Amino acid sequence: MNDSKSLRSRIAKTVRDIPRSGIRDFFEIVSAREDVISLGIGEPDFVTPWHIREAASLALDRGVTSYTSNMGLLSLRRGISKYVANKTGITYRPEDEVLVTVGVSEGLDLAIRALIEPGDEVLYHEPSYVSYNPIVAFAHGKAVAIATKKENGFRLTRAELEAQVSPKTKVLLLNYPNNPTGAILTQKDVEEIATFAIEHDLIVLTDEIYDELTYDREHFSLISVPGMRERTIYLHGFSKAWAMTGFRMGFTCAPPELTEAMMKIHQYTMLCAPILSQEASIEALKHADKDIAYMKAEYKKRRNFIHSSFEAMGIPCIRPEGAFYAFADVSKFGMTAKEFALKLLDDENVACVPGTAFGACGEGFIRCSYATSFDHIKEAMVRIARFIEKL
Ligand SMILES: Cc1ncc(COP(=O)(O)O)c(C=O)c1O
Structure with missing residues (x-):
């Protein structure tokens, strides 16, 4: 045995x-x-950065060691909402549209599990972050990879999407700025992808964890395109630009119905993100520019x-x-x-x-x-x- x-x-x-x-x-x-x-x-x-670490250690000294609300500390969610609004022009309600997760990794998993039923297809572009394909498989969905091309600078095109979409496609998963290619999209690229998503009535997950790290021009977020806020789960986190990988802090912004669905899974599986990391993230949003x-x-x-x-x-x-x-x-x-x-x-x-x-x-x-x-x-x-x- x-x-x-x-x-x-x-x-x-x-x-x-x-x-x-x-x-x-x-x-x-x-x-x-x-x-x-x-x-x-x-x-x-x-x-x-030291002041972020200090915020965590001061919280520890104050005896801040409890669970938090499943959604995350309200003051952190307020900070996240303000940050996202500054970056993208789109406002999410801290009360029911922002969820604090254990890294973007958890956010991605929650989003896929909240949406995918057996056989549903998820379109995503490759080369891609290593977790995308497995998390779809764990949810019994079908991950459909679109190979982006060096000739296009690894930018996903509408024509490539049209070639792979099917009646079973439910979700489009995007990651720009991209790991592993370093590619970013132009505003025109993003608008074309958004039009595609609207025409095919897809939910879009946009992993914008590297949005701060662009070197020649500003990142343009998918949620800034009219009509996208209502069908998108925006994923972001503190690991990369704030150098906070070990704090394991991420968040999702999405309409209340989608946030509530993700929160249910989060509540029963993770309960909440660690409180010290949440305290550190409040400081990170305020003073780390x-x-x-x-x-x-x-x-x-x-x-x-x-x-x-x-x-x-x-x-x-x-x-x-x-x-x-x-x-x-x-x-x-x-x-x-x-x-x-x-x-x-x-x-x-x-x-x-x-x-x-x-x-x-x-x-x-x-x-x-x-x-x-x-x-x-x-x-x-x-x-x-x-x-x-x-x-
Ligand atoms: C594109 C992308 N998404 C998500 C993650 C996971 O980040 P986190 O540390 O927030 O779980 C990574 C980490 O390398 C990444 O490159």
Whole structure:
């Protein structure tokens, strides 16, 4: 009964059938080695700004250790509502349209579970964040991937959407600025996608976790397009721009019916987000503009350097306009992305993530995160140049 084969056979099929994240597998190999320069992690190298940490520790000193309302502290929801209104021009009621979640990860899961019934289709674009496909499968839905193209700068087009939509499509899931390509959309792109969603009567989930991190022009949010607020779940969080990954703080903004549905799942499965992290996030929304501007300026310098280094090496790479990743095309070296990444690790101790971790169309690419120090990036570029010279 308790041999591992028998135990494995009892695991739900949907879970059994889903492979582990390619990133995780790769980083188990990396963690077994010493002196690796890692361009692999999708996490800021900055420590959370001190005043945000201080807000959490002062709250702890005051004995703030309880549950909160399932929806999150009202003062935080008010801050979120104000933040989103400033960014997008769209106002959500803190009372019943803002839900505080445990990272955007939980928000995504809640949104999919609240909407998807067995067989419903979710359109999303690849290369994409690793959780999109699995969370749809866990909800017994069908994730339909649209392969975006390097020629279009990995921007999703209306024609690509029209080619994949079906009567079973219920949800469109978007992520711009994009992980892993660094692509962002123009206002025109966003308006075309919005028109498509309205014409096909879809609910849209828009994961805008990187909205602060754009380097050449401002991000334009999907919810700013007339007619989208009423059919969209807007997802955002504190992990990236505020460097608060470990606080595990995210939020959703959506019409009350959708918020209530997500809240029900959240209430029975998570109860609430941690109160100390909520206290820290109140401070983050009030006083971190300068911190964000500083980190963003640093990322921009690194973005410029990593992009021009790849170009100088003859490795094509679209100029990443947002997030903190460069998605470099290494297909001309005659290896799969995984072979390239493993050989680079073996020969030069530089870790990056094979593009296939983000969907099949990532074949031939590697994702290099520039959320690591300038010195590390410089050294990694020297090593990559030496590596390809020998190929
Ligand atoms: C596009 C995207 N969405 C969501 C997440 C998850 O973020 P969180 O830390 O808020 O759960 C990530 C993390 O890398 C991401 O890149």
